[in-house]
Amino acid sequence: MKIFTIPNFITLGNLLCGCLGLISVFEGDLKKASIFIFVALLLDFADGFVARLLHSSSEIGKQLDSLADVVSFGVLPSFIVFKNLETFSENEYMKYGAFLLAMFSALRLAKFNIDTRQSDSFIGLPTPANGILIATFPFLIDNSDFWNKTLSTEWFWISYVVVFSYLLIMELPLFALKFKDYSWAKNKVKFIFLALSAGLLAFFQFAAVPFIIVLYLVFSVLLHFKVLKA
Structure with missing residues (x-):
């Protein structure tokens, strides 16, 4: 079984972006963390494209892709939400609800890997879609008064976590x-x-x-x- 293939190295780049993005969150730079999500998204598209181009798709590549996506589009976005809830929520425990997104992202990806219905379509919101949406929020806060006010409330983030955790696994x-x-x-x-x-x-x-x-x-x-x- 070949594991050192070009598509797999691209997927590992996706995972690396997730790790570097987490460091950016710890440093308090949410915009930089979001940029790593954008780069991870490009790599997530690239690995599949290159795999098809080189006819080197494999089961290990599929599993590795999901593992990388858990970090880049599940854990990292959850930490961005965590930092926002930490800033805007008056309840010190509310911020931990952000990790529901990481949990449901992992569940969604595990489901995807064994669900034969998802070869040509998705059942539930893809984790990259959720990740890229969260990645835009740090930029939108500075974009307009509307977004600044909307994204500066704990109820926006709590509602987001609940709704999108469900969307990730819903049978749609x-x-x-x-x-x-x-x-x-x-x-x-x-x-x-x-x-x-x-x-x-x-x-x-x-x-x-x-x-x-x-x-x-x-x-x-x-x-x-x-x-x-x-």
């Missing part, structure tokens, strides 16, 4: 941005979603990410109930 099919081919007929929903997401990013920048996550959930629900056709 969500479409995956995987392309077997690039024809419009078979991928029109994905192309429309990507085009709308690009437009939102160009117009709102970091503030677009929450809208994109909501758009992703809405599109998935409409597909599930056949309001939209894939």
Whole structure:
């Protein structure tokens, strides 16, 4: 069994980003920690792309990818939420609720690894989506008065933890941005979603990410109930 492959080294880079991001949280630099989540996301896409390109996909690569994702998109985002609750919550114990996100992320990834239904789609919110959303919050706090006020309350963070912990494991099919081919007929929903997401990013920048996550959930629900056709 080959373990020293290029895709696996890329996955280990993802894991390293998670570790370095944790150091940034301990140092009190949440923006730097968030940047490590963004880099981890790029590496998370890259390892799968390179594995398919080199025909070197393997079971150990799949397991390693999930282990790296637990750190970069589960534990690290939880610590960012922990630091915010530590700052904004008057209850000294409330901040520990942030680690529900790490726990449910681990549960979601373990479920993903053995769930045969998730080869072409997801069941529950992917951990990178949750991680990248949390990574935008330190930047949004300085973006506008609205976000500053919203993200400076303990109830926002508590509500976020509860809602997104559930979304990670809920039995809702969500479409995956995987392309077997690039024809419009078979991928029109994905192309429309990507085009709308690009437009939102160009117009709102970091503030677009929450809208994109909501758009992703809405599109998935409409597909599930056949309001939209894939």
